[in-house]
Every structure is written in structure tokens, then in C-alpha cells.
Amino acid sequence: MAHTHPNPVPGSPVLRLTGITKDFPGTRALDGVDFEVASGEIHALVGENGAGKSTLMNVIGGIYPGYTGQVELQGSRARMSGPRDADRLGLRVIHQELSLVPRMTVAENIMLGQEPAGRWRIGVDRVKVRERAQLILADLGFALPLDQPVEQLGTGQQQLVEIAHAFAREMRVLVLDEPTAALPQADVGRLFGVLRDLRARGLAIIYISHRLAELPHIADRVTVLRDGRSLGTYAMTDLSMGDVSRLMLGRDLQDAFPPRGPVGTEVLLSVRDLQWPGRIDGVSFELHAGEVLGLAGLIGAGRTEVLRCLFGAGPKPCRIGVLGQEVLVGSPRDAARRGLALIPEDRRGQGLVLCRPVAENVVLASLRRLGRWGLVRRQQVFERARELMVRFAVSPADPDTPVGNLSGGNQQKVVVAKWVATQPRVFLFDEPTRGLDVGTKAEIYRLIAELAAAGHGVLIVSSELPEVIGLAHRILVLREGRVAAEVPGERADEDQLLRLSAGEGASQ
Amino acid sequence: MRERLSGSLYRQLRSYLILPLLLLMCVVTWLLNPRFATIGNFSNILVQAAPAAVGACGMTFVMIAGGFDLSVGAIAAMAGMVAASIAGLAYRQANPWPEQAAALAGVAATLLVGCSLGWVNGLLITRIRINPFVTTLGTMLMVRSLVEIYSRGGKPITLPNDAALGTLAWGRTLGVPNPIWLSVVAVLVAAAALRWTRFGYYCYALGGNERTAWLSGIGTHAVKTATYVLTGAAAGLAGLVILSRAMQAQSTAAKGYELDVIAAVIIGGTPLGGGTGSIFGTFVGVLTLAVINNLLVFLKVDPSWQDMVKGAIIVGAVGIDSLSRARRGGS
Numbered sequence: 001m002a003h004t005h006p007n008p009v010p011g012s013p014v015l016r017l018t019g020i021t022k023d024f025p026g027t028r029a030l031d032g033v034d035f036e037v038a039s040g041e042i043h044a045l046v047g048e049n050g051a052g053k054s055t056l057m058n059v060i061g062g063i064y065p066g067y068t069g070q071v072e073l074q075g076s077r078a079r080m081s082g083p084r085d086a087d088r089l090g091l092r093v094i095h096q097e098l099s100l101v102p103r104m105t106v107a108e109n110i111m112l113g114q115e116p117a118g119r120w121r122i123g124v125d126r127v128k129v130r131e132r133a134q135l136i137l138a139d140l141g142f143a144l145p146l147d148q149p150v151e152q153l154g155t156g157q158q159q160l161v162e163i164a165h166a167f168a169r170e171m172r173v174l175v176l177d178e179p180t181a182a183l184p185q186a187d188v189g190r191l192f193g194v195l196r197d198l199r200a201r202g203l204a205i206i207y208i209s210h211r212l213a214e215l216p217h218i219a220d221r222v223t224v225l226r227d228g229r230s231l232g233t234y235a236m237t238d239l240s241m242g243d244v245s246r247l248m249l250g251r252d253l254q255d256a257f258p259p260r261g262p263v264g265t266e267v268l269l270s271v272r273d274l275q276w277p278g279r280i281d282g283v284s285f286e287l288h289a290g291e292v293l294g295l296a297g298l299i300g301a302g303r304t305e306v307l308r309c310l311f312g313a314g315p316k317p318c319r320i321g322v323l324g325q326e327v328l329v330g331s332p333r334d335a336a337r338r339g340l341a342l343i344p345e346d347r348r349g350q351g352l353v354l355c356r357p358v359a360e361n362v363v364l365a366s367l368r369r370l371g372r373w374g375l376v377r378r379q380q381v382f383e384r385a386r387e388l389m390v391r392f393a394v395s396p397a398d399p400d401t402p403v404g405n406l407s408g409g410n411q412q413k414v415v416v417a418k419w420v421a422t423q424p425r426v427f428l429f430d431e432p433t434r435g436l437d438v439g440t441k442a443e444i445y446r447l448i449a450e451l452a453a454a455g456h457g458v459l460i461v462s463s464e465l466p467e468v469i470g471l472a473h474r475i476l477v478l479r480e481g482r483v484a485a486e487v488p489g490e491r492a493d494e495d496q497l498l499r500l501s502a503g504e505g506a507s508q
Numbered sequence: 509m510r511e512r513l514s515g516s517l518y519r520q521l522r523s524y525l526i527l528p529l530l531l532l533m534c535v536v537t538w539l540l541n542p543r544f545a546t547i548g549n550f551s552n553i554l555v556q557a558a559p560a561a562v563g564a565c566g567m568t569f570v571m572i573a574g575g576f577d578l579s580v581g582a583i584a585a586m587a588g589m590v591a592a593s594i595a596g597l598a599y600r601q602a603n604p605w606p607e608q609a610a611a612l613a614g615v616a617a618t619l620l621v622g623c624s625l626g627w628v629n630g631l632l633i634t635r636i637r638i639n640p641f642v643t644t645l646g647t648m649l650m651v652r653s654l655v656e657i658y659s660r661g662g663k664p665i666t667l668p669n670d671a672a673l674g675t676l677a678w679g680r681t682l683g684v685p686n687p688i689w690l691s692v693v694a695v696l697v698a699a700a701a702l703r704w705t706r707f708g709y710y711c712y713a714l715g716g717n718e719r720t721a722w723l724s725g726i727g728t729h730a731v732k733t734a735t736y737v738l739t740g741a742a743a744g745l746a747g748l749v750i751l752s753r754a755m756q757a758q759s760t761a762a763k764g765y766e767l768d769v770i771a772a773v774i775i776g777g778t779p780l781g782g783g784t785g786s787i788f789g790t791f792v793g794v795l796t797l798a799v800i801n802n803l804l805v806f807l808k809v810d811p812s813w814q815d816m817v818k819g820a821i822i823v824g825a826v827g828i829d830s831l832s833r834a835r836r837g838g839s
Contacts, residue, residue: 311723313722313723331722332722332723332724332725333726333727335725336724336725342723344723349719349720350717350719350723351723352720353716353717353721353783354716354717355716355783355784356712356713356716356783363709364709364713364720364721364724367706367710368706371706374705374706374707375705375706376704376706376708377704378704418724422725
């Protein structure tokens with residue numbers, strides 16, 4: 001039955017890692033890291049991208065067996081040589097990409113791998129699957145539709161299914177990797193409630209996150225990683241957010257948002273009555289040269305859809321004004337030709353060809369400019385790529401590295417560079433800093449400000465309100481596919497935007 | 509510069525793991541039977557391999573772009589049948605055409621047939637969005653049946669022994685058999701197209717991540733369709749070589765040809781999902797299969813074992829590659 005390990009002594013270390021070192025060809029991802037998590041504790045693990053958080057998590061999950069150092073579970077030594085070890089020992093890792101079976105129901109997913117056998121030990125007893133799943137949900141206090149396929153649930157509910165699945169077996173340690181990255185604000189509060197509840201039951205929880213601001217609300221202790229080393233473990237109450245980011249970066253965080261540049265008079269993009277049945281219902285706006293226009297709103301308000309539509313990736317062609325000229329955009333190809341560039345939300349899945357070298361990715365959208373008659377000179381491709389990589393400080397500087405090996409921030413720079421090479425006038429940024437760490441975010445902000453300062457128009461969609469407020473000249477608040485309000489960026493604040501997004505006090 | 513070269517060289521060599529195996533097989537056979545290593549025999553191997561080499565060049569584009577084409581054997585048979593009936597017009601009683609012109613018309617018709625059938629494949633895959641495997645399985649069956657119908661229940665069309673089309677398979681240019689020239693030209697043209705054209709770059713991007721390619725402003729439908737047209741044309745050309753060798757078009761010609769071609773591409777290091785691969789690798793794959801056939805004859809192995817060895821090589825080559833990738837800790 002669902003239970004945590006019997007009789008955990010409150011406050012005693014459950015999992016202790018000593019001197020964990022993990023090498024990859026050419027780099028040392030972890031260098032003698034000590035880390036422990038106690039029962040009844042939520043222990044935050046923070047660090048920049050590449051600091052070693054995921055590596056540490058994968059050592060705990062048994063995914064990287066080739067480590068040195070010692071893993072102790074409740075005082076006895078353990079060797080993590082495969083995911084099965086982690087499984088057997090009750091270490092449950094919930095990855096950022098959830099691992100549910102989309103077509104199966106909530107109950108089936110919760111009991112996956114634990115199905116009670118049917119009569120004569122053949123097949124699965126569906127009635128029992130449902131009953132046990134129900135017991136687990138009742139025990140956890142989750143209200144989830146048992147018989148609904150999980151693909152029909154939102155991300156927040158899917159996450160709860162995954163937690164229930166972890167809970168269906170013996171669980172001593174729960175590791176959550178960026179659980180709030182893709183979560184609507186309303187669900188974050190609920191997740192925190194669930195985690196606090198699990199903590200009260202004596203579970204040891206490791207919480208990995210980029211969002212430093214949420215740590216004081218949820219974590220008891222925090223361990224900071226930088227360049228594969230641990231910079232120590234602190235009680236959350238002893239540190240300010242400034243301290244944490246200083247530790248992570250090894251320097252003071254500069255003012256994250258560069259000053260806004262002047263807005264020109266030239267209208268780059270004029271959108272009138274944009275439609276996407278069921279998603280967008282008549283959005284209109286103008287974008288000027290040098291302007292950063294933010295799109296705020298709740299999930300489902302139609303922010304991403306506006307960008308998709310403009311870029312010809314909507315359900316049908318859309319008519320927009322580009323540089324004063326009315327054009328019909330029916331495909332990304334049309335949009336790119338008209339001087340638009342989309343930096344998509346899912347950069348690995350939609351922005352990059354991961355298995356191909358950086359050079360090829362960086363010239364992909366602008367190959368037409370690199371030769372005549374469809375011919376391409378490799379030398380020229382590499383020169384162009386090198387030029388762009390230097391300009392955007394992409395590291396490593398080797399154009400031949402597969403782009404999938406780059407860190408998230410560098411991958412994002414490659415996507416931006418790819419579009420800058422096409423010399424567009426309008427940039428459409430969808431969640432430009434998703435999954436990036438504080439230092440890299442600041443770099444991307446600078447980049448966006450520079451593009452605007454150079455006379456481009458920038459349209460930016462982000463779930464992180466401070467980002468929209470800090471960058472945008474004007475903010476359009478979308479609600480149910482319509483523009484609910486327009487707020488000047490300098491005078492906007494989070495509360496106001498949230499209220500407008502939710503539809504309260506929309507007076508403008 | 510040097511770093512880049514050595515890096516890419518390493519990556520290239522890795523995909524030609526099969527090369528040492530090929531050399532080893534040659535050396536062993538040579539030790540057991542010195543007659544294996546004669547110019548005559550090598551030339552024989554290359555001549556035998558020509559249809560597969562030509563077809564595999566096209567298939568490499570399709571597979572790098574993430575596609576698949578089962579219909580090449582059927583297209584080759586169809587092309588052979590059409591070419592034979594057109595070229596055969598010259599040998600009728602009331603001869604309306606000069607022989608050479610009829611042969612040329614046959615060649616042109618072949619390419620036209622190959623291109624159009626490939627185009628149909630491409631349209632079905634891009635516009636109607638049927639999975640390439642399913643699409644080409646369907647068109648393979650339909651085209652095979654069409655060949656059968658066209659030949660009135662499988663009656664072969666025979667060309668006279670001295671027909672002009674025979675030069676393609678039996679003639680020599682500068683002392684080298686024509687089929688070898690043909691495959692060398694096909695390999696060089698394909699390699700250049702893959703490396704030095706925008707189309708080649710787009711094929712890699714398409715196989716690597718179709719969504720990204722589309723969102724980068726690439727006309728993905730057109731590129732994909734083009735790969736099938738190219739493969740159709742290559743298959744047509746291969747069908748012509750097969751016809752020219754037999755001097756007879758049969759409805760059963762090129763049976764199993766699609767599997768040989770796909771096997772060669774896979775052995776040559778192009779994975780099923782696409783995104784990577786090279787013409788040189790494919791050529792090594794073609795040679796490997798041809799050498800296996802040849803050396804089994806030299807070693808007097810029961811022909812029943814032929815497919816066993818081929819199968820083992822496919823599984824072995826891909827298996828070793830996959831294992832070495834896993835060991836390096838990649839995803």
C-alpha cells in the first residue's frame with residue numbers, strides 16, 4: 001500500500017552523498033559534491049545551467065552509474081548502478097518532462113508497474129487498479145478524475161498524477177526537477193501545499209529550481225552548486241535572494257534589465273482583427289521600430305497563438321500589415337520572407353536541429369543568402385557561422401559541435417543568431433528565457449534590448465511577469481483571445497497585470 | 509581549422525565502422541582464394557553492384573531527410589518494362605524509328621516514369637500525410653501490379669542481343685565497363701548535391717527536426733517531395749541497367765531490390781530517423797553487400813546462407829554503432 005518508509009526519525013538524514021565526482025569526456029560535471037537531505041525536509045538545490053544539478057539528480061536516479069564517491073541511504077551504503085537501484089531503494093525522481101502514458105487513465109498511470117494481478121495471476125485486475133489508485137489519491141488528498149486519460153489533464157494535474165505514481169510504491173526521497181517551470185501560477189500554490197503535506201509526513205524532498213523567488217516559500221535548506229562544486233548548505237532563513245544569486249553566479253548580479261531605448265515612428269507591423277477560431281478573437285495592435293511590445297495573460301489567453309498566427313504557423317493564412325504593406329502570411333516561409341522571425345517557446349523541439357552542428361543551425365534560415373543557384377560553399381557557411389557565433393558569444397566557439405551539446409543559454413543564442421542572419425525587422429519571442437538561469441537570462445534581456453535599439457520591433461510573450469514589465473515599452477494584456485488592456489511598461493506592476501489577466505478591475 | 513577538420517573526420521570515420529570489416533573480408537577471401545583479388549573480379553563486383561549503387565544514392569537523400577521508400581524495386585521494374593517496350597519499337601517488322609532514337613526515347617521515358625512515381629509518393633506523404641512506410645508499401649504493391657498488367661500477365665519483353673540499349677550494361681568506355689562509370693557518376697553527383705547544395709543542407713535539417721526546419725522558413729513539403737522524385741529517378745535508372753543486362757524486361761525484375769538498397773544505406777551509417785548519413789557511407793554499404801555475395805561464391809558457400817550473412821552484417825553494424833554510442837554516455 002501507499003506509504004512512506006516506516007518510522008522515519010524526524011530530522012535525521014535519509015540520503016547522504018559524500019564526495020560525488022562524475023566525469024564526462026572533457027569535463028568534470030561534479031567535483032567532490034557533498035549533499036544530504038533529511039526526513040521531513042524540503043531541500044532546495046540551485047545553480048546556474050551547467051552547475052551540475054541535473055548530473056547530481058541523475059546520479060541519485062541511477063542514470064549515471066559511472067560516478068565516484070559514496071551514497072548512503074539511512075546509514076547504509078548504496079551503489080547506484082542503474083535506475084532499478086533507485087527504484088528499489090525508494091528514490092523517486094520526477095523529471096521536468098513528465099513520464100506518463102498519455103492515453104492511459106489517471107488510475108492506470110498511478111498504478112503503472114504496480115498493477116494488481118487478475119485472477120490466476122493473469123492479466124490485470126482493473127477494478128483493483130482503480131480501487132488502489134483511489135485510496136492513494138484519498139490518502140494524498142488529491143482530487144483527480146480517476147478514469148480520464150492523462151493527456152486530457154493540464155500540466156499541473158499531470159504532475160500530481162506523477163507524484164501519486166511515485167507515492168504508490170515505497171518512497172523515501174522525492175526529487176523534483178523544475179516542477180514549476182511549466183506550471184500556471186494558480187497550480188504552483190497547490191503544488192506547494194502538496195509538498196508541505198508530504199514533508200509533514202516525514203518525506204525527504206529535493207527541490208531543484210531556477211526560480212529563486214519561490215525558494216523562501218517552500219524550502220527549509222538550500223545547497224548551491226557552481227561549476228560542479230557545492231558551495232555549501234544553508235538554512236533558507238539565513239540567506240537573502242541576493243546572497244543566493246551571488247553564490248550561484250560568483251559575482252553580483254548586474255541590473256538584470258537594460259534601460260529601454262527610444263521608440264521610433266515607423267510602423268513595422270500592424271495587426272487588425274487577428275482570428276483563430278476558439279483561441280484568438282480579434283486582436284489588433286501596431287508595433288513600431290525600436291519598440292518592445294509585451295504580451296501578458298494567463299495560460300490559454302492566446303499569447304502564443306498570436307505569435308504563431310503572425311508567423312504563418314496558425315490554422316489558416318493571416319493578413320497583416322508589414323512595413324505598411326498588406327501581406328498574406330500562409331507559412332513560416334512567407335513570414336520569414338517578409339522579415340519576421342520567431343524564437344519559439346520549445347527551442348529544442350522547434351528552434352534547433354539538435355543532432356546537427358552549430359554552424360548548420362545558425363545558417364539554416366539564411367542559406368538562401370549564402371550562394372547562388374542553390375549551391376552552398378561549406379567554407380562560406382563556416383565563416384558566416386563563426387562570425388555570428390562570435391557576435392553572440394556562443395560557447396563553445398566550435399561551429400562543428402552538435403548544437404544539442406550546448407547549454408540552454410547558448411542554444412537560445414544560436415536560435416536568435418539564426419534569425420538575425422536573415423536580417424528581419426520584427427522578432428517574435430515566445431518565452432525567451434524558459435529554463436535559463438539568472439545570469440543567462442540577463443544576457444538574453446540585453447540581447448533583446450539591443451535588437452530593439454537597432455531599430456527592430458520586438459514582440460515578447462512570457463509567463464514571467466517581471467520580465468515583461470522590465471523589458472516592454474507597452475504591455476498588452478490578453479484575456480480569452482482578446483486584448484483586455486494596454487499598460488505602459490514603465491508603470492506596470494505584477495499585481496495589476498495579474499488582476500487584468502484574470503478579468504478583475506479591467507477599467508481601461 | 510585543424511580542430512574542426514579532425515573533429516569532423518573523427519565523426520565521419522565513426523560512421524564508417526563497416527569499412528575495416530569490409531577490408532578484413534576481402535583479405536580473408538583473398539588468402540583463401542587468390543583469384544578473388546584480380547582486376548577482373550573487382551570489376552565484376554562493381555558491375556554487379558551498379559543498380560544498387562545508383563538506387564542507394566537516391567535512397568540516401570530520402571532516408572537522411574527522415575523518410576523511407578519501399579517502392580524502388582517496383583519502380584525499377586516498371587521503368588524497365590516501359591523502356592523495353594519503347595526501345596523495342598525499333599525492332600518491329602515495319603520499323604518506324606531508327607534504333608538509337610528508340611533507345612534514347614526509352615531512356616527518357618524511364619526517367620519520366622521514375623520521377624512521376626516518386627512524385628506521387630512525395631505528394632501522398634506530404635499532402636495527405638500518410639506515413640512514408642505505409643505510403644510506399646502501398647505504391648510498391650500497386651506499381652508491381654501495374655507492371656504485371658502492362659506485361660499482360662507477366663510476359664517478358666525481349667530485346668535482340670545486339671540492341672542499342674545493351675551498351676549500357678555491356679559496353680565499355682575507356683576500357684572500363686559502363687555500369688561502373690554510371691555508379692561512379694551517380695555517387696559523385698549525389699555526394700556533391702548533399703554537401704554543396706542548399707537542398708542537401710535542408711535534407712539533413714528535415715531529418716534532424718522537421719518542425720524546426722518548417723519554422724525556419726524551409727519549404728519542407730517541396731524538399732521532401734524532391735527526395736522521393738530523386739529516388740524515383742534513380743530507381744528508374746537502375747531498372748534500365750537491370751534491363752540492359754538481361755536484355756529482357758520481366759515483371760519480376762528487381763524483386764527484393766528495395767531491401768538491398770535500404771540495407772546498403774543503413775549499413776552505410778544513415779539511421780532510420782535520418783538527420784545524419786553520407787553518400788560515401790552508402791557506397792561502402794553497397795560495396796559490402798556486393799563483396800559478400802561475391803566472396804560467398806568464391807568460398808563455395810551454399811547460396812542459402814547469403815541472406816543469413818547479409819542479415820547478420822546489418823544487425824551487427826547497426827548494433828556496434830548503437831553500443832558505442834551508448835558507451836560514450838550520449839542520450
